[in-house]
Amino acid sequence: MTRIFRVFVPATAVVLLISEILLIGSAFIIAVYMTLDVDPWVNLVYDGGLVHLIPVLVTILLGMYFNDLYSQFYVKSRIVLLQQLCLVMGGAFLVQGLLSYIVPDLRVSVHVMAWGSALAVVVIYFWRVLFSTFAIKVMGRDSLLMVGGSPLLEDIAAHLEEHPELGWEVAGYVDDSHQPGDILRRAKVLGGLPDLKEIVQATNPTRIVVGMTERRNRMPVADLLELRFSGCIIEEVATVFERLCGRVCLKELRPAQLIYSGELGPRPQNVVVQTVLNRIIAAVGLIVASPLMALTALAVKLSSPGPILYRQVRVGMDDVPFTVYKFRSMRLDAEADTGAVVASKDDPRVTRVGKIIRRLRFDELPQLYNTLKGDMSIVGPRPERPEFVRDLSQKIPYYRQRHCVRPGITGWAQINFKYGETLEDTMRKLEYDLYYIKNMSLSLDTYIIFHTVKTMLLSRGAQ
Secondary structure, three states, X not given: OEEEOOEEEOHHHHHHHHHHHHXXXXXXXXXXXXXXXXXXXXXXXXXXXXXXXXXXXXXXXXXXXXXXXXXXXXXXOHHHHXXXXXXXXXXXXXXXXXXXXXXXXXXXXXXXXHHHHHHHHHHHHHHHHHHHHHHHHHHOOEEXXXXXXXXXXXXXXXXXHHOHXXXXXXXXXXXOOOOOOOEEOXXXXXXXXXXXXXXXXXXXXXXXXXXXXXXXXXXXXXXXXXXXXXXXXXXXXXXXHHHHHOOOOXXXXXXXXXXXXXXXXXXXXXXXXXXXXXXXXXXXHHXXXXXXXXXXXXXXXHHOOOOOEEEEEEEOHHHOEEEEEEEOXXXXXXXXOOOOOOOOOOOOOEOHHHHHHXXXXXHXXXXXXXXXXXXXXXXXXXXXXXXXXXXXXXXXXXXXXXXXXXXXXXXXXXXXXXXXXXXXXHHHHHHHHHHHHHHOOHHHHHHHHHHHHHHHHOOOOOO
């Protein structure tokens, strides 16, 4: 796996992206040779033809990204794949038409667009089918040998089962609590801890993942040391889990890790850079979004009685309360009978206009003012109400540690997990928040903002 923007990306996805850049570019270059009357070489090299094709290529790649063709690139339905590719090319035509109107010098010939798009659809379609079938076999899989009885080992195996594109597989388990031959998540228990060295020699795994339930007495330290110095890659189960799942595992998180870790916690320089950029982005965002905010405010006012803005106290950085602003999406008496409750799916308290602005995330736009004031950040853990924080802090370990950074309009948990309704959902979101705090950086913020745009366009996750 490759780490890009502080996020671990499968090597297969990187190879797929690079290969499709070459294939799409080649399709449009071939289209130039097929359709233009002038010398294609002169057009491409000396008349700026290659430069004109760059916006087309970028548009197509973004369209494929927004259609999840790089996060779920294993072909489950060839018909759906063809529909998605046609939709992407249609979007590229629209963007090219708009760009040609705004910047005529970047116009690409209609014939080049038509033939290039048709060739790209055919080439990418067959390449995707081929890649999905043979990529992992050609590139090879990383095999993991699971050592110990930690439940997290099976959680990792379940995640790999759901995401074959990661290119990792479980070679087997080494555990004393099960009999050899038992099946755990489609892989066999190969033996007990005393047989570790023999099992490693027989299976030759890419890496050994260790997760012990009783660390002091049962860890085969001597065998692991010998294997490590013989060249085997040995990793702790929590480290592998974090890399694969993009979240810190609360089950394996111990106070010592928080106290002595040089990673877990925001770095002062990152906080300073984020603060400065937040103010700039918020100021520009308020100016650019002002027409949209005015239309949203008018829609809220006309749709139901009550104020346009909804004010609510939330807990911010260092447990300091602040007032958050949102466009009102619920009816005026939403909590008159129930008090403070978490929003649920298909919440009956939400108005008709409220459903739309929540789906598009327009209700969050006034929080740009909170960011400009310094109460919030563009990216960070979502702020919660004080009554929820008091309750959750008693039930969930390390919950208050999420308040060591400013809360955000969007965040790592928001783009990776559904809207939380249960205590288990809240714990899962905390794991994502802790991952963000540990890896907080400008590059990760950029990735989250970019992915949030995708989430908004596809109307995902809102409730």
